[in-house]
Amino acid sequence: MKFSFKNDYSEGCHPNILQALLQSNFEQQAGYGEDEYSLQAKKLIKEKIKNPDSEVYLVSGGTQANLIVISSILRPYQCVISAAPGHILNNETGAIEATGHKVLSIDTADGKLRPSDIIPVLESHGNIPHQVMPKLVYISNSTELGTIYLAKELEELSNFCRDKGLYLFMDGARLGHGLTSEISDLTLEKVGELTDVFYLGGTKNGALIGEAIVINNKALQQDFAFNIKQKGALLAKGRLLGIQFMELMKDDLYFDLAKHANIQAMKIKNVMKERGVQFLSDTYTNQIFPIISNELIEILSEHFEFYVWKKIDERSSAIRLITSWNTGDEPVDRFIEIIKKEL
């Protein structure tokens, strides 16, 4: 079978997790997230954030995290602001709207939001009460285009949001990759300080399932568990989530895994760049979007699986390559070899 660079959820989980599942399997534990492992995992996460006010909640997946967080925060007439490539806008089957809330889309070149992107939206939503009220800014880090927020950018956005009475929510399905990017100067601690809510994605970084929602704004913590249960996201065997995050948080395994994924992607990127390949966006995480000829796409397709992301012109397209915590050197080297041979 061909090696797949299609996504970062093709394999199972980090072996430590399976080991821990085996070891704990026959223990009786309390249900619904009251087990020792969940408590321990939450403790570890809070220690890393260094914000004693933060609370942690474990759920199964990204769409689930997004819809629970957003529907929990907003009043019926309030809406979300998202960059146009935002996952909630394009890839969640209207999950947010299904909870009753509009998502306003903002076109941005790199998938990131800046105060200057948001100001016109606020200005065009002043016809009270005939329009939805923008109340929550949704961003992702790394973004759906592989780009990241620098510390200064997040600070500016955070200050802007607080100034305007907007909540700031960071989708962290690939937060590990965002924070361990070679160009990142942002830390988990800083994220905990600058956002109202964010989550640490496990599914795309070593877990079988699981996202750890972190609510930093105390006012938003009240009764949050009710929302988790109501949306069908409270696992009876919460230990499954607890064990995974406990293992991932030990000794920074979570960040090591993400860093590895980034490094593997950068190896390919750098070789292509040296050979003059252009990229759809300038990324330093585990997603790269090289623009290559149809012929090269055909040759690579014989050996690898990946998405043809966007047609550029009659002769070339951008492809998307994603590496993961488990992408070994062998497929990367083989890929590079072909590039070197063909370009």
Added chain:
Amino acid sequence: MKFSFKNDYSEGCHPNILQALLQSNFEQQAGYGEDEYSLQAKKLIKEKIKNPDSEVYLVSGGTQANLIVISSILRPYQCVISAAPGHILNNETGAIEATGHKVLSIDTADGKLRPSDIIPVLESHGNIPHQVMPKLVYISNSTELGTIYLAKELEELSNFCRDKGLYLFMDGARLGHGLTSEISDLTLEKVGELTDVFYLGGTKNGALIGEAIVINNKALQQDFAFNIKQKGALLAKGRLLGIQFMELMKDDLYFDLAKHANIQAMKIKNVMKERGVQFLSDTYTNQIFPIISNELIEILSEHFEFYVWKKIDERSSAIRLITSWNTGDEPVDRFIEIIKKEL
């Protein structure tokens, strides 16, 4: 007080309606739309549409009509397609999303939708089941920009929708104005034939309140009354809606009133056009959007109320003027006089 060209709902209702309310006031009538007047009004509307399969339902307002129709038709994962200036997108406080459905926005120059506008949306929503399923096309006639659909345009759109399995829903808050425009070749009969659902707006054309929803697609009629009740739109004294539409439908009063509004707007438009004024959109209904200098805006503002719609440059803006069934000659003549004097 200054005369207002701000909207077409500033006055009460056509005198015939008040007369009918007076005459019938002490009669006992069945509640919840089962009164004689509602039955008679529905009968008159069906006769005009000449589609024996159509059913008519009377509700109070446009936002109410839009949210009931759309939430009644769509399954939870299905969404609406609307032109960017669509009322449901901008001026209904997220009423459609509040019923669980996304509204996809399409940029168009004139507020109208054509098959070529919709095709790319369908093409970019094929990632089953990760994306909402476009299922209903929402248009308005006349549009929020005052433009209208010609018969051939509506036919093309209708055929396209049927071909693609999309429902076609026409917001007719200003349907009277659309159909009686001097350039319109569309008839009520044709609208009944080419749309799955539409409504005849009363509020902006002679009634106190009221829109008559017409469902032409028999499959969409099933249990529709439940939706009206559930959304709080079933008036106990349904006679109030029945009497209004009965009067408006007698002897084509509804269309005479709309035509009058159009004519008053065209008088102003033609004078401005002769003097070289540009317009934001080329309209032939009761809304016009002339682009005039800040100085002229100031002069007109001393005598009239109207909205400054859109800043064009440092020296000029488009204003919006709306006439109604009740806009007399006097304010129109006075407005024209100033134009003639100043331009």
Added chain:
Amino acid sequence: MKFSFKNDYSEGCHPNILQALLQSNFEQQAGYGEDEYSLQAKKLIKEKIKNPDSEVYLVSGGTQANLIVISSILRPYQCVISAAPGHILNNETGAIEATGHKVLSIDTADGKLRPSDIIPVLESHGNIPHQVMPKLVYISNSTELGTIYLAKELEELSNFCRDKGLYLFMDGARLGHGLTSEISDLTLEKVGELTDVFYLGGTKNGALIGEAIVINNKALQQDFAFNIKQKGALLAKGRLLGIQFMELMKDDLYFDLAKHANIQAMKIKNVMKERGVQFLSDTYTNQIFPIISNELIEILSEHFEFYVWKKIDERSSAIRLITSWNTGDEPVDRFIEIIKKEL
């Protein structure tokens, strides 16, 4: 045609209202409730409540008022407590659940709620976060069974709710009848003091449409207008609501009309009682539920329309008779005459 005692919304409106509609018809007024009449009506209502913190909002009907108020107040996981005969439980097509909220039903003999009815519900809803959180108590006055709250009863319930962190909401579709009942010692002022929200029903007491929602709890007023608009309840010609409540509030017309309805019902009740008729509930408002023989039902049905409410045994049923602001002496006298003859 037979005279109908089926309900209190069979006729049009009080003549003063039609007169005011006629007089104001050609004035230009601001839209969406910003007209002078709405402002004046709200002012009059606030003066009568004597609570300077209260805010008034005008909408079209009772189901609409109920769903807007409840969905505006509750967070997604919170629910309503209602007596079993509550209108929101039985006659609104699931309107409250359609906004996402459960309604818990409590069996009570007389349609009223007391703290002792509510305590067991609170006690059985402590399995956090696996159960909905009771947060709002919904009552009606007069109730669906025609009974009323005495001042002391409402005080006890209000204190209990405040003590337990529950909001108290009074459906006042027939509040006029409740307050003017011969046994009532409750005042509008007191209702404004003891409830978080209530409404003054117009539809069943002299208006064509309209309920005046009064929010006494300042925290619940924030952004309330957005909810009205989002649910499709903001009339473009808000003057229609304003004019009606302005007229009804002048010189206590609203209460005079309700009192008249009560008196007409009591005339019939007293005659039946004297003749030993039993009643389903002991009411002193415009609804009575006498239990009579099938033969008498048949005789009365030849002359009047009314609902056979509940079968009691093979030989008798309770019927429901409702009188209104417009029920004259003639039908009442005729009804009494038959009773006197037959019993």
Added chain:
Amino acid sequence: MKFSFKNDYSEGCHPNILQALLQSNFEQQAGYGEDEYSLQAKKLIKEKIKNPDSEVYLVSGGTQANLIVISSILRPYQCVISAAPGHILNNETGAIEATGHKVLSIDTADGKLRPSDIIPVLESHGNIPHQVMPKLVYISNSTELGTIYLAKELEELSNFCRDKGLYLFMDGARLGHGLTSEISDLTLEKVGELTDVFYLGGTKNGALIGEAIVINNKALQQDFAFNIKQKGALLAKGRLLGIQFMELMKDDLYFDLAKHANIQAMKIKNVMKERGVQFLSDTYTNQIFPIISNELIEILSEHFEFYVWKKIDERSSAIRLITSWNTGDEPVDRFIEIIKKEL
């Protein structure tokens, strides 16, 4: 630590599942349920049902399954009928109402529904369109009280539902236990034939997470996957669900595990019964509700964890004991020993 009889989700999963996770861990598999394991698991389930029209969908938990199935089937104004102890009524934080649908509660002694229970509900919901329309009957097997449906009972209910145009949905969180009860004459095949939708619960019978929804009614299968995604239930690593159900379905492991749980409970039940203990309901599955003295409760509590379910009088209460696929002989024997000693 004390052994817990509190529930059937205290331990991890059957060892075969962990073994299969280990073996497959580094394989690359398609995401979102398109992996080989999910396909294989679905094939095995369909073979056991022997209904070629049935389709299988894997989700994470019971509340999630319930809310997706119900919201997918019903139109906005339609509601569910459930026995009063139904899980959706009491233990899911209003998850069904949060999707917009009312759940009507029917009191029954044993947690089961019969046509005679449902008929009065249909009869009292005929005031069209003022009431919700009952459209789906929700049952569980085994029920929340541990009781089960016999083949003849399910047949009668199924015929009734088809006759009345109602959908029949069986919550199978404990379907294994229901079908392997010593008194059960119902088969999986029969369940597939008699219900429109049901699910095979994994969480409470050997899996870490997972319920396999089976839709037998072809009309209800259309676009169902959209609903799964929209509600946040489509796992990126669907293999986690696929592997579990593949293992559970091999060689009837699923049913062997459930049978074991039932047997362990019956051992305790029989000993207690011999000694004259009364039970809250007469169950033959893995849940028993013996009524014992406060003294005995205290003694047992020193050695075991369990819920005191319902106070019977001042001197005794019913307790709930639940056994699972993993309840060994040792704790059961110890429990029996105490019973024998004390009674």
